Amino acid sequence: MVEVTEAELGDFEGIMALFHRHDMPLKKRVEWQNFWQENPVLKNSSYSWPQGWALKDSGNIVGYLGNIPLEYLFKGEKIIAAAAHAWVVDKEYRQHSVELINNYFRQTGADFLINTTGGNPITQKIFLAYKAKKIPADSYDTSLFSIIDYPAFLHSVAIRKETSFYKQLSILATPLSFLMRWVVEIRNIARYFNDIGGKAEKCRSIGDQFDEFWHTLSQQDQKMLCLRDSQSLKWRYKYALRENRVWIHTVEEGHRMIAYAIFQRDDKPELNLKRIRLVDIQTLEDRSSIIYKLLASAEKRCRKEGVHMLEAVGFHPSKRNIISKWLPHRRKIQVWPFYQTKDSVLDGDLQDVNVWDPCLFDGDGSF
Numbered sequence: 001m002v003e004v005t006e007a008e009l010g011d012f013e014g015i016m017a018l019f020h021r022h023d024m025p026l027k028k029r030v031e032w033q034n035f036w037q038e039n040p041v042l043k044n045s046s047y048s049w050p051q052g053w054a055l056k057d058s059g060n061i062v063g064y065l066g067n068i069p070l071e072y073l074f075k076g077e078k079i080i081a082a083a084a085h086a087w088v089v090d091k092e093y094r095q096h097s098v099e100l101i102n103n104y105f106r107q108t109g110a111d112f113l114i115n116t117t118g119g120n121p122i123t124q125k126i127f128l129a130y131k132a133k134k135i136p137a138d139s140y141d142t143s144l145f146s147i148i149d150y151p152a153f154l155h156s157v158a159i160r161k162e163t164s165f166y167k168q169l170s171i172l173a174t175p176l177s178f179l180m181r182w183v184v185e186i187r188n189i190a191r192y193f194n195d196i197g198g199k200a201e202k203c204r205s206i207g208d209q210f211d212e213f214w215h216t217l218s219q220q221d222q223k224m225l226c227l228r229d230s231q232s233l234k235w236r237y238k239y240a241l242r243e244n245r246v247w248i249h250t251v252e253e254g255h256r257m258i259a260y261a262i263f264q265r266d267d268k269p270e271l272n273l274k275r276i277r278l279v280d281i282q283t284l285e286d287r288s289s290i291i292y293k294l295l296a297s298a299e300k301r302c303r304k305e306g307v308h309m310l311e312a313v314g315f316h317p318s319k320r321n322i323i324s325k326w327l328p329h330r331r332k333i334q335v336w337p338f339y340q341t342k343d344s345v346l347d348g349d350l351q352d353v354n355v356w357d358p359c360l361f362d363g364d365g366s367f
Helices: 009-021 029-037 091-106 121-129 150-161 164-191 208-220 230-242 288-305 317-326 344-350
Strands: 002-006 052-057 060-074 077-089 112-115 142-147 200-202 246-253 256-265 275-283 309-312 329-332 338-340
Touching (some): 009 029, 009 052, 009 060, 009 077, 029 230, 060 091, 121 338, 200 288, 208 256, 230 246, 256 288
Parallel strands (some): 275 309
Antiparallel strands (some): 002 052, 060 077, 112 338, 142 309, 200 246, 246 256
């Protein structure tokens, strides 16, 4: 018998088995429990919130759609988002997929719904059919990236394209790497070494400095911002930081943090590609050199740890323009974020591109 039930912590093994069948990232039990039990929205309130929905056949989980509560701040008001997460169904049960998504769109506990990782054409058509709207953004489906290791990067391209041309080119890329390294150093000197402020450093722990930073940022910036205080960051990245799956770099001036960037490992083993993605970057000072410092710091760490490319997705046009000068390459990706709200006033506000600074920190993009 096929049925849909609310997902529970006890479904962990069945959900992970489902993820494994579809080559999706797995979580340890302790990390999965933290994911739900330490969620700040649920921990700090009396919300009755479905963790998601499981499609079961005779008790076996054959489909799943997670439902993550996230707190946003907009115009000084707290609003709650329901982020769709890991919608996956075994092939022979795909006709039941709509039963999962129906529950997601019918929920009433959130101010708005958000989906940031559903990018394939079928998912987009489904969300549009439920009257969800694309988040207004500048080229969200075009990623920006820099190549750190040219031979390794071109070898991964050769695997993907299954052609010997790129394999031969990857051999020639070794001298190109040395040349590009000098180009990068010259670029660094030109773009940020003349800035007399603090330098970017690795952040080893998430402390009170993030609360002070968030307090200032949330008063300065009136965009739609997902909560970024220390509790929220620890909830998201406690385990990933320990295992070096997430990097946080900061810039301080006068014992005050004025910027930070979060990076997440997102390797592609099937392509022998080691990749890191920019999840979030926030600054209190309006200086492009600060963003350059954070990106340069990440590139240096990439070289040290053997990462082949650094990539960024999304961001407000003004910030994206700065990032694009540091990450010069582009590629198309099948991703575009969606939202839906029944609040007509909020809906009108969210159709303005200047309201959003969309990045992988939004929705489930960095879980």
